[in-house]
């Protein structure tokens with residue numbers, strides 16, 4: 512007897528972010544192909560990818576421009592090591608990212624967690640090269656998420672991901688999150704941001720001498736449950752980092768590439784970070800690639816005759832030409848039209864369709880920023896997220912709430928009919944789960 516793909520996957524594959532035993536009762540979704548906002552299972556049933564396959568997809572699955580670029584790149588150069596070698600895709604991508612951000616010297620890896628590791632290592636090594644080896648601690652925000660390798664976990668404040676590995680993880684400082692939902696009664700988001708910045712200031716006043724960097728997710732802490740904060744927090748933390756000689760790392764892995772309404776989220780605060788981490792949308796959801804961009808001051812601290820003062824970090828696939836080419840093709844799609852303006856229209860349309868959700872009697876808070884929507888649901892059901900996920904699948908939707916927070920992060924190409932499908936299905940699934 513031949514086993515189903517689902518059964519073979521349960522036996523052969525260890526799925527991420529999953530308790531494998533749950534798949535005894537919750538079947539995996541066997542995806543055969545994808546096009547635009549739609550995933551198709553092996554029976555041909557379609558599901559709207561309402562979370563852009565964990566926030567990586569920007570312009571829909573199978574975008575013809577990215578596909579053509581990848582095929583062309585396959586014909587010329589799939590991979591070459593980047594130590595001692597170079598190639599056009601990595602040079603052009605680095606030039607473009609520098610032109611877009613004002614930061615440069617792109618250092619590459621393959622995933623977001625590695626970008627976090629690189630930024631932290633570079634920051635501490637910068638201070639060491641400047642004669643301050645004691646500046647080697649980091650500050651993260653409460654409920655922050657920066658990836659799950661051991662170094663990245665040290666600045667990730669999500670107990671479920673971290674607790675089991677406590678002894679393996681270095682302790683970093685955690686300062687209050689400017690999450691607007693946590694503001695005291697009658698306190699505005701901007702005043703809450705100022706209040707949290709004062710807590711950061713109090714920490715830095717005492718600990719700046721041993722602190723290398725503060726790492727933040729600009730505007731939205733996505734893994735915290737789409738926690739949105741006022742840009743004032745970024746302005747104030749930039750000023751504090753300057754005053755106390757501490758680097759500011761902007762982890763734009765989730766929010767970069769237009770998700771919050773500007774190409775990069777930190778731009779809404781008109782600040783320049785010392786480091787920017789990018790991944791997820793960088794290749795439009797096609798290839799694993801991440802990068803860390805830094806200031807000239809950082810780069811210059813490593814530029815020396817002595818090898819040991821260099822940044823000797825590497826990964827085998829650093830700067831992979833296929834991935835860089837997919838990223839270039841993604842940036843070319845941004846050049847084809849004003850996507851921020853188009854997304855404003857798309858978002859207004861979907862927001863209007865989401866009105867019944869936003870005003871639902873069991874929805875406590877709804878929020879929208881760029882191409883991101885979130886709804887906190889009043890429920891005590893500890894299984895809400897997994898039950899909602901299953902209910903949404905029945906309505907042809909791939910959604911995965913974070914705790915009690917239902918959220919949408921659809922590809923930017925979602926059209927009117929698909930928006931209606933998303934809003935209707937999400938509401939129906941909510942009523943079923945709460946019934």
Ligand SMILES: *Cc1c(COP(=O)(O)O)cnc(C)c1O
Pocket residue numbers: 621622623624625627656657658659728733734762763764765766790791
């Ligand atoms: C997803 C994410 C990461 C980690 O990226 P991976 O590619 O999953 O390792 C880091 N920071 C933020 C803000 C993220 O959303």
